[in-house]
Amino acid sequence: MANVAFIGLGVMGFPMAGHLRNKGGHAVTVYNRTAAKAESWTKIYGGASAPTPAQAARDADFVFTCVGNDDDLRQVTTGADGVLSTMKPGAILIDNTTASAEVARELDAAARARGCRFIDAPVSGGQSGAENGVLTVMCGGEPQVFEKARPVIDAYARMVGLMGPAGSGQLSKMVNQICIAGLVQGLSEGIHFAKRAGLDVERLIEVISKGAAGSWQMENRHKTMNEGKFDFGFAIDWMRKDLGIVLSEARRNGATLPVTALVDQFYGDVQAMGGNRWDTSSLLARLEKP
Ligand code: NAP
Secondary structure, three states, X not given: OOEEEEEOOOOOHHHHHHHHHHOOOOEEEEEOOXXXXXXXXXXXXXXXXXXXXXXXXXXXXXXXXXXXXXXXXXXXXXXXXXXXXXXXXXXXEEEOOOOOHHHHHHHHHHHHHOOOEEEEOOEEOHHHHHHHOOEEEEEEOOHHHHHHHHHHHHHHEEEEEEOOOOOHHHHXXXXXXXXXXXXXXXXXXXXXXXXXXXXXXXXXXXXXXXXXXXXXXXXXXXXHHHOOOOOOOXXXXXXXHHHHHHHHHHHHHOOOOHHHHHHHHHXXXXXXXXXXXXXXXXXXXXXXXX
């Protein structure tokens, strides 16, 4: 049992904070910018809510953040009324936002300056992973700090790994997104071709998904893709944010990512078709645009 603060009750944060309370058995104080969400969270889970991140974090041993992007994260941590203005020495800040490695290193330094510690801990597994408490969590930080944080993180995770020093969790999440981008374009082209060729897509996937072409995306998304339904997961606006982070990190480290850069442009095309909130498998819609 620990005192935990959770900042950011979005699609991901809301159920994650719930698991910290119900599965982890921790005393959880939440903060959300739109107060109504914090109210409905405390109605469901009990616990407490606070009017600012700073007040939520005051007595916490572990402070979790799960907000949108780098700037949002700076606001709730090092900004006015941010958690680092009140966190007690020895407390650990764990950030679940998908953000840059740069901001992770920045927060690591800011936490140390207060006698606190920091773990960057972006997640994969999407909304259903968060709701079912089976996320994959890629962490960056010191091993001793990670060992303290891990049993708490376990409440919402199936797989938790320490990938290296601060920023390494975010770098690992970037690899995750690079692998997804090219794969989804390949799967979209496969389904597009199959339809043009007059094949029975269901029957086809049943057969080829058991072989070398099989993937999580194929298993879980082919049916909805085939039906032209694209509201089953991670939104394109988020994916473009993530790929923007990936491509600027690649400019820094010299990695060559031609397919990722191209797929990022393709997602831009889908946004122009009005698909900002469609899921990432909607690359197929771009191929089938009249
Ligand atoms: P979301 O539903 O849009 O929620 C974002 C949360 O951050 C909301 O609670 C929002 O508060 C808060 N927020 C944003 N900017 C803020 C600011 N400047 N100050 C204070 N609070 C702020 O997003 P989500 O889907 O939960 O995603 C959260 C993070 O997880 C993102 O970095 C995303 O890339 C990552 N992620 C998402 C998924 C997914 O499938 N959704 C999967 C893996 C990773 P309000 O309620 O007031 O707007």
